[in-house]
Amino acid sequence: MIATTAAELAAIVNGRLAAGLDSELVIAGKVEFDSRRLNEGDVFLAVKGEHVDGHDFAAAAVAAGAACVLATRELDVPCIVVADPIVAITALATTMAARLPATVIELTGSSGKTSTKDLLAQVLSRQGRTVAPPESFNNELGFPYTVLLADASTQFLVLEASARGIGHIRQLTRIAHPAIAAVLNIGSAHLGEFGSVAAIALAKGELVEALTADGIAVLNADDPMVMKLAARTEARIVTFGEHQSADVRAESVRIDSTGRATFWLSAAGQRAEVQLQVLGEHQVSNALAAAAVAAELGMSLAEIAAGLSSATARSHWRMEVTEAAGVTVINDAYNANPESMRAALKSLAIISEGRRSVAVLGEMAELGAESLTAHDAIGRLAVRLNVNDLIAVGSAARPIANGAELEGSWNGEARWVADNETALSQLLDVLEPGDVVLVKGSRSANMQRIAQALVTELQARA
Ligand SMILES: Nc1ncnc2c1ncn2[C@@H]1O[C@H](COP(=O)(O)OP(=O)(O)O)[C@@H](O)[C@H]1O
Ligand SMILES: [Mg+2]
Numbered sequence: 001m002i003a004t005t006a007a008e009l010a011a012i013v014n015g016r017l018a019a020g021l022d023s024e025l026v027i028a029g030k031v032e033f034d035s036r037r038l039n040e041g042d043v044f045l046a047v048k049g050e051h052v053d054g055h056d057f058a059a060a061a062v063a064a065g066a067a068c069v070l071a072t073r074e075l076d077v078p079c080i081v082v083a084d085p086i087v088a089i090t091a092l093a094t095t096m097a098a099r100l101p102a103t104v105i106e107l108t109g110s111s112g113k114t115s116t117k118d119l120l121a122q123v124l125s126r127q128g129r130t131v132a133p134p135e136s137f138n139n140e141l142g143f144p145y146t147v148l149l150a151d152a153s154t155q156f157l158v159l160e161a162s163a164r165g166i167g168h169i170r171q172l173t174r175i176a177h178p179a180i181a182a183v184l185n186i187g188s189a190h191l192g193e194f195g196s197v198a199a200i201a202l203a204k205g206e207l208v209e210a211l212t213a214d215g216i217a218v219l220n221a222d223d224p225m226v227m228k229l230a231a232r233t234e235a236r237i238v239t240f241g242e243h244q245s246a247d248v249r250a251e252s253v254r255i256d257s258t259g260r261a262t263f264w265l266s267a268a269g270q271r272a273e274v275q276l277q278v279l280g281e282h283q284v285s286n287a288l289a290a291a292a293v294a295a296e297l298g299m300s301l302a303e304i305a306a307g308l309s310s311a312t313a314r315s316h317w318r319m320e321v322t323e324a325a326g327v328t329v330i331n332d333a334y335n336a337n338p339e340s341m342r343a344a345l346k347s348l349a350i351i352s353e354g355r356r357s358v359a360v361l362g363e364m365a366e367l368g369a370e371s372l373t374a375h376d377a378i379g380r381l382a383v384r385l386n387v388n389d390l391i392a393v394g395s396a397a398r399p400i401a402n403g404a405e406l407e408g409s410w411n412g413e414a415r416w417v418a419d420n421e422t423a424l425s426q427l428l429d430v431l432e433p434g435d436v437v438l439v440k441g442s443r444s445a446n447m448q449r450i451a452q453a454l455v456t457e458l459q460a461r462a
Contacts (some may be wrong), residue, residue, distance in 0.1 A: 001096045001148045003028035004070060005440035007041070012095045013070065013088040021078035027067045031089055031148045033141070040065035046072065047141070054085075074244075077391045082387045086140055086314040090175060093144030097176035100147075102131070102154040104176050105293055108161045108169060108207045109184025109220075110200065111340045112286045115278065116184060117160050118314040120290035123307030123454060127299050136232040136314055136334075138162040143172045156297065164193050173210035180296060181207045181235070182218035182289050187339040188226040192368030201225050211235035214350030218292045220285065221246035240288035248292040250274075250284050265291055265305050272305035277312050279319040279330075281350075282343035319347065319447045324458035326433025328352075331451035332440040336364045338374045339386060342381060344440050349385040352436035358389040360423055360450060362441020372399050379403025379414065389430065390414040393423045394445060422451050430458055 007023035010016065029042035035057040038044060044168035046054035046069055058069045069079040069284035070088050082088040097104070105120070107113050114136045115206035121132035131154045133146040138160035148175040150157045162357075163173045186201050194200045202306055204226075206215040213234040230237050235429040240248040250263040251271070259279045264271045265288075276283050287308050294304045310390035313320065328351065334342045341364060348357050359382055367374050375392075379400040382390050390413065397416070404414035417423050427450070431437065439453070441447040 001028065001030060001092070001150070002099045002152055006080070009092070013080060013082050015070065015080040015082040015088060016145060018074045018079050018081050019077060020117075021068050021080065025067060028151070029094065031070070031145065032061075032066075032297075033085075033145070035061050035064065038064050038066055041067050043067060044069045044072065045085050045089055046075075048072070055412045058101055062103060062223070071199065088143045089141065089148070089318065091307065093147040094175045097147050100150050100154060101152065102150055102157040103179050103297065104159065104404060105180045105182070106161050106173065106176070106178040106207060107182045107184065107289070108163065108204050110187035110189040110204075111337060111343070112184045112282065112289075113129060113160045113162065115283060115313075115318060116182070116286040116289050117158055119278070119287055119308060120293055121158050122288055122314075123294045123299070123304055123312040124156045124158070124297065126303055126307050127294070127297065129153050130158065132155040132158040133160050134403065135347070136160065140168075140171070144175050147176050148285040157293050161207055164190050165204075166194075166199065166203050167206070169203060169206040170210065173207060175244050176186075177212075178207070178210055180216045180293055181211050182293060183220065183229055184222055184224045184289055185223050185339065186288065188367060188370065188374070189339075190366050192366040195368065197225070201228065201462060204305045205229045205232045207452045208233035211378050214217050218289060218296070220289070222285065238292050240292040241285065246288075248288055248295060250288055251279075253284055255281055255350050257351070257353060259340075259347045261287075263269040265301060265308070267291070267295055267301060270437050272301040274305045275309045277310065279313075279321060280343055282340070282347075315326065317451075319344065320451075322455050324455045324461035327431050327458055328355075328436040329451055329455050329458075330436065330438045331448055331449035332438060333362075333445075333451055334443065336362070336440050336442045336445075337367075338364060338378065341440060344438055345381055345385055345387065348436065348438040356388045356432070356435045358391070358431070358435055359385070359387045359436045360391045360393060360427065360439045360447070361397060361400050362393045362445035362447045365396070365442035367443050375399035376403035376406075379405075380407040382414075383407040391423050391426060392416045393420060393441065393447065393450075394418070397441070397445075420445075420447065424450050424453050426458075427454055431458070
């Protein structure tokens, strides 16, 4: 973060200096809540979680070089005592964001936030010093955490904003005011908590509402719900998509046999060819969103295309492909909702052309009343895409197998198993060299364990 003294830091977070913390000490590190990521000079934020209490690691954090600890009770190490760690990091990030010279870019959407953030950060890094969230840091802790990674040398600060309810994104935009805000898509992620897709649109729209007239709203021309948000902002609108009307377009999109997209990036009468390294047709939309932002920040189309074409997947378990004993394992188990399930199944169909395809699909959580229909529809889609073998895992995923059976006229097989262990052992029985397996489900289904164990077992077999 931007350098400050311990005394000023305490004032910003409304805390009390304790245990001999020198009030003149200059602090310029990040604010870290995971002691494993701690660097010399950082502030250690003691957070009490479900399983561990950060206060237990405070002494180790200071021994490892932390300048001080933000804690909710007085400790034997240099600390600032605050009432609530989240309130404290929010206040600190809000103050520091206002001091940053960086251009702040914020992204939201039902799917693709992290993928787009990873593409955008790699593109913008060619132009200037860029800070972006590690992994999927996008909530009331991860968002201010990322703001505090930036310092006076940061030119571009990319932030991912997530919402599980109305008002959440508005809160995040109050921490760091966006100059550019992009809404990727509006789908059914967290539908259970929101109640309706209209409520999701209401929440996502808070991002563009936070823009002022000199800001830029980057909207998906292919998503009518996103385009409606244009009415909710004073900012200038820039659109991206395959739609004819889009300002930043993809033309002649082709997906090669490895599932990667090639296309002409087209904007303002210019074109440049993009060959994505990241996998899946859905990445075209994410790449266009990143391109639209980068173009607004003054990058040439050729530079943007070069950046997109060399960008690799930075975050785990998102269409991560591993070859093991002749079997291609696609681990897309980071999360799942109906849109991302469809995208992943389409990629499976393309990658497995001429080979046997197997889909191991778990629950799509948090869909509320839509859950049964949504799972059923995924089973039917798997049949239509000619997936050869389908294993639905866990009780909530049972309608996937039922949907596939009802869709019928299929030479494949659909089955249901109760848990990840059974899925793994059945897979090991049926898989042969040449097969392509997709593993996907919501975070809570922990299906990355199937993919990882599968790779280990297959490699041991080879
Ligand atoms: N633009 C998109 N449209 C539909 N599905 C997508 C899109 N981008 C990514 N996905 C799917 O969603 C999953 C999660 O992607 P991620 O980038 O982590 O999204 P988020 O951060 O919004 O949760 C990916 O594994 C992929 O299957
Ligand atoms: Mg994410």
